[in-house]
Amino acid sequence: MSLLEAASEHDALERLHQLGCTDGLPVVIPTADRVARMVLSTGYEPDLVLGVMGPLYGAATIEKVATAAVMAGCLPDHIPVVVAAIRAVCQPEFDLTEMQATTHCTAPLMIVCGPARNACGEIASGFGAMGPGHRANASIGRALRLAMINIGGARPGSSDMALHGHPGKFTYCIAEDEENSPFPGLHTTFGYEPDESAVIITGAEAPHSTFFTGDRDDPASVEALLDVIALVMANPGSNNVHLRNGAITVIMNPDHTEVIKRAGLSRQDVQAELASRATISVGTMRRISPTFYSQTMQNDNEAVSDEAADEDRIHVLKDPDRILVLQAGGSGLYTMVMPSWCAGPHQNAVVHAGIELDQACEIPGMNDLTT
Amino acid sequence: MRDSISVARLGIPSVALVTEEFWPQGDFFANSSGMPAVPRVKLPHPVAGTGEDKMAEVASEITPSIVEFLSS
Numbered sequence: 405m406s407l408l409e410a411a412s413e414h415d416a417l418e419r420l421h422q423l424g425c426t427d428g429l430p431v432v433i434p435t436a437d438r439v440a441r442m443v444l445s446t447g448y449e450p451d452l453v454l455g456v457m458g459p460l461y462g463a464a465t466i467e468k469v470a471t472a473a474v475m476a477g478c479l480p481d482h483i484p485v486v487v488a489a490i491r492a493v494c495q496p497e498f499d500l501t502e503m504q505a506t507t508h509c510t511a512p513l514m515i516v517c518g519p520a521r522n523a524c525g526e527i528a529s530g531f532g533a534m535g536p537g538h539r540a541n542a543s544i545g546r547a548l549r550l551a552m553i554n555i556g557g558a559r560p561g562s563s564d565m566a567l568h569g570h571p572g573k574f575t576y577c578i579a580e581d582e583e584n585s586p587f588p589g590l591h592t593t594f595g596y597e598p599d600e601s602a603v604i605i606t607g608a609e610a611p612h613s614t615f616f617t618g619d620r621d622d623p624a625s626v627e628a629l630l631d632v633i634a635l636v637m638a639n640p641g642s643n644n645v646h647l648r649n650g651a652i653t654v655i656m657n658p659d660h661t662e663v664i665k666r667a668g669l670s671r672q673d674v675q676a677e678l679a680s681r682a683t684i685s686v687g688t689m690r691r692i693s694p695t696f697y698s699q700t701m702q703n704d705n706e707a708v709s710d711e712a713a714d715e716d717r718i719h720v721l722k723d724p725d726r727i728l729v730l731q732a733g734g735s736g737l738y739t740m741v742m743p744s745w746c747a748g749p750h751q752n753a754v755v756h757a758g759i760e761l762d763q764a765c766e767i768p769g770m771n772d773l774t775t
Numbered sequence: 776m777r778d779s780i781s782v783a784r785l786g787i788p789s790v791a792l793v794t795e796e797f798w799p800q801g802d803f804f805a806n807s808s809g810m811p812a813v814p815r816v817k818l819p820h821p822v823a824g825t826g827e828d829k830m831a832e833v834a835s836e837i838t839p840s841i842v843e844f845l846s847s
Contacts, residue, residue: 460807501777505800557807562799 455494460557
């Protein structure tokens with residue numbers, strides 16, 4: 405890793421901006437001492453390679469990842485989540501190289517589950533969890549982005565070809581509100597024990613707001629809730645509809661999960677109901693995407709015959725497990741739906757990695773990285 | 776670009792078709808993949824959705840270059 409020299413932190417910041425090493429916002433200058441202390445806090449050797457990040461195919465060593473974490477403003481407490489996130493996105497199934505290069509507006513949404521939510525800096529899961537204002541969420545998500553820029557080589561307009569970008573490409577990290585959720589921790593659906601910690605990462609668009617006001621006296625209230633979420637999932641402009649088989653994230657607020665709880669539905673029930681209800685008509689797809697959609701369906705061996713009626717319905721997702729359902733956010737009227745990119749050799753699959761809380765070193769005074 | 780590079784790595788002649796807007800990205804991938812000279816032909820941008828007549832026009836313009844790369 406090359407070492408730059410500058411006369412002052414101000415000059416160093418300007419140089420980093422000029423080199424395209426930032427996300428456009430000021431960063432903490434990754435001095436050799438700060439990076440060394442962050443490396444130390446990981447408990448790993450600096451040259452340990454966590455994975456390879458395309459399209460630059462840079463080796464994500466602990467030292468480079470620690471550099472990104474310092475620049476992002478992370479505390480050493482946050483680093484176990486950052487390390488896990490790098491491990492997750494470097495898994496081939498995530499299609500990181502293609503995702504970084506795509507024209508679509510997709511960003512890795514990090515969902516933190518288990519004890520790490522509290523042990524790694526109080527990662528917010530309530531009001532405004534996606535920001536702004538929560539240091540751990542902001543810094544951890546930003547560290548992944550800065551690694552994607554500086555190790556993976558994503559530069560807007562030359563290697564990162566997202567047409568419009570995405571605000572979540574600055575940072576996109578939340579914790580699951582496990583304590584108040586009627587569902588088991590989302591990580592348990594991926595094979596983790598409840599007392600383990602994991603980060604689950606999905607390539608996601610910005611949140612699409614989904615309005616619903618329940619009526620406790622109306623037993624059909626849950627039907628309306630599931631219907632409105634399904635309608636947003638089947639947004640005819642989203643890649644999920646045109647390409648199919650990607651993931652969709654559904655983040656329900658506590659009032660909405662209360663409706664689910666009263667109806668006695670499990671997470672699996674919700675996934676099945678949403679997969680069943682999220683449909684679009686053959687006629688709509690014939691009208692808005694006559695050639696592209698036809699090819700997609702042929703690829704899925706579900707070609708729609710010429711005889712199919714316009715009013716026939718097509719499911720947006722074949723696999724209910726690709727709907728990530730969790731609780732986060734404050735009490736109120738809105739659930740958030742995040743469509744996904746759905747492309748790449750593995751359809752940009754959802755990935756996850758365990759967060760190793762016992763690995764990190766707690767060293768007195770280490771949390772002050774401002775000196 | 777990645778498909779072209781992957782095919783070239785197998786020893787099979789290949790040419791990447793890259794639109795002018797994506798030419799810098801093509802350069803980036805070629806360099807980061809360690810194959811800076813991987814053959815590529817520049818197309819106008821956009822190509823998708825420009826109609827069959829335009830497609831045929833572009834095809835006739837670039838075909839000699841593709842054949843030349845594959846023959847060399």
